[in-house]
Amino acid sequence: MRHLIIGAAVAATVVTGATAQEVTLGRFFGACEDAGTDTKASVGEACIIQSIINAADAELDGISITTLPTDWGNYYDQIKASYAGGTPPDVHVMHRHRIPEFAGLGALADISGDLAAAGIDPADWSENALAAVSFDGGIYGIPMDFHANLWHVNMDLMEAAGLVENGAPVLPSSPEELREHAQMVKDATGQNYLAADFAQFPIGVRLVLALMWQQNANIFDGDTATLDNAAAANAVTSITQLFDADLANPQLNYADSQQAFLNGEAAILVNGTWVVDFYSAEAAKPEVGLDDYYVADFPTLFDSGATWADSHMWAIPASVQADQEKYMAALRVLAFINDHNVDWARTGHMAVRKSVIASDEYTSLPHRDEYTGTAAIARDTPPSERYGAIQDVLNRELQAIWLTGKPVDVALSDAEAEVQDLLDR
Incomplete structure (x- = not known):
């Protein structure tokens, strides 16, 4: 029943144009202040991810995204401190190797039952990508790439x-x-x-x-x-x-x-x-x-x-599920990032969606044919x-x-x- 209620809440938000729901987003990858919203023109990790986030902020009705960029070297110390203080970002990036640590403590939301309502199809993820975000029978994030x-x-x-x-x-x-x-x-x-x-x-x-x-x-x-x-x-x-x-x-x-x-x-x-x-x-x-x-x-x-x-993924704190509107707004942000998997792959990372991997846009990316053997030895x-x-x-x-x-x-x-x-x- 909870999932049906969530889906209805999303529809109501889109139809009525309710007051924008703020979603805070924690990430590393570096700073980029002039990324814009063109996800095809940006260069480098920081600007490509920020252009995707900026586009989501501009295109998702009823949602306002505030980015909280953090230096890569201090990222997990700061994320842990935010959880300890009860103020984690509503959405944040993390690596697959950190899932046992965070999900094992109950800090991350199991989003497996709400993916369809948010327009996310896990069947389009590669087998390894699904495994990357899975822990103890649940799904604790949206995979974004494989990097090596x-x-x-x-x-x-x-x-x-x-x-x-x-x-x-x-x-x-x-x-x-x-x-x-x-x-x-x-x-x-x-x-x-x-x-x-x-x-x-x-x-x-x-x-x-x-x-x-x-x-x-x-x-x-x-x-x-x-x-x-x-x-x-x-x-x-x-x-x-x-x-x-x-x-x-x-x-x-x-x-x-x-x-x-x-x-x-x-x-x-x-x-x-x-x-x-x-x-x-x-x-x-x-x-x-x-x-x-x-x-x-x-x-x-x-x-x-x-x-x-390793793999980058996007997670939602378990505490966000207490606020259903914020929770589904956070999931819609993740769905937007998932929809732009080929844009993120322009960095050089390996895509995680089967439909993207099979696309001409992905296979024609610069230098892609030079390291096709990496996935097999990862x-x-x-x-x-x-x-x-x-x-x-x-x-x-x-x-x-x-x-x-x-x-x-x-x-x-x-x-x-x-x-x-x-x-x-």
Whole structure:
């Protein structure tokens, strides 16, 4: 009965043109003050998502949306603080790996029974997308994408090093070949082979995770931490060998690593799908050092292909369901975002709707055909309510290895002990 009442409330709001229902929306992705409402013209994550939100604000009758942008690095601390204070946004973005933590505490609304009333068809979501927003038999959000780590390639530097064949970059197939290719780039161009954020956000963690998964290993198995082992050491050493040979810089943060790549100072940048559209636009500018830009699947250095991946989704706090008009207004906002899945995919992210994935508009997006293998090798850690804390431990210990010289075996042993403590709680 509750769902029938909700559907009637939505119809009444649209027909009567009642006073606008304010919906607060919490997000990261960066700031964009001049996004406008044209969802086809904006460039980069921040402006593309804000243009979709602005369009929703303009087009949804009876709804006014207030955006609450937050820095990515502090986002979950602020969201948790807002929940603790009883003032979470009416709608907010989150990652799939955070669902066990939030839904497990009862903080998120199970929206499975209200999707049809809001005009959302979960049957159009891919199987993985549905799984991404599902927890304990319920649906706790609207999936927006799959995003993954890619290898962003400066083809001019690779060409100079003899690492281009048939118009595509030649990527390494082993840790030894990784070192060999890196030296070739250095010898030919004087530039580093690989850049990534090793000193700030957990991009380095994601690199190590991918290389562990390629060895059929993981950082925990059920309630048991599995970090102090040969697979983890192999993964870490594959990266530190580049630092030791001055073929990569471990002190670069996110902004610096990105700038080094755009300046033409690195042949490869390890970063996500979210920057493909932005880098394409930058490479077209004559003043930018990156000219010939290519996107590649994460290479397989060990036994089987794997790259870190996650999913962005939009959730509604469980407390919002107490106000049925606000709740359905929030769901209508999510439906609008779901309807614009192809516009969000312009960032470089992989779409989640079957109808979008099959469309010419999606398949013709720039560089899309260069990383078609990513979906098949996308991996993540097992679901855990302690994911955030586990990631923080790994980031700290890995940075201790490449920034302070902490021995690999000691760092992995310490990390395993801390992760085990988290899993035991």
